[in-house]
Amino acid sequence: MRILSFDHSASIELFNYQNTEQGQPAIASDLGVQHFAFYVDDIQQAAQNFTEADGELLTEPQGLLGDVENGVGDFLYCRTPWGMLLELLSYDPNKLDYPEDAEAKRYTP
Incomplete structure (x- = not known):
């Protein structure tokens, strides 16, 4: 995983998944750019707003994974009405749990 940061703005996280099967429709671990992630203040409210706008929740909110996040928040996957x-x-x-002395700074809202 690599994080590209833009001063005091958003970051782009790049992942290198290995030994994953490819399939349709796109899933987060497929090769190439498959999805965008958006930070939201209230994931329950965002999920409700998303479904009210005809989006489809693919997962329920669940604890963040990884060493840095270590369960300090939630995430979910969803599909827009146009399939993204x-x-x-x-x-x-x-x-x-992000190292303060890290060369790459992580965007935080």
């Missing part, structure tokens, strides 16, 4: 895969995530940036 999105991820919504919400977390407390003050609870991330």
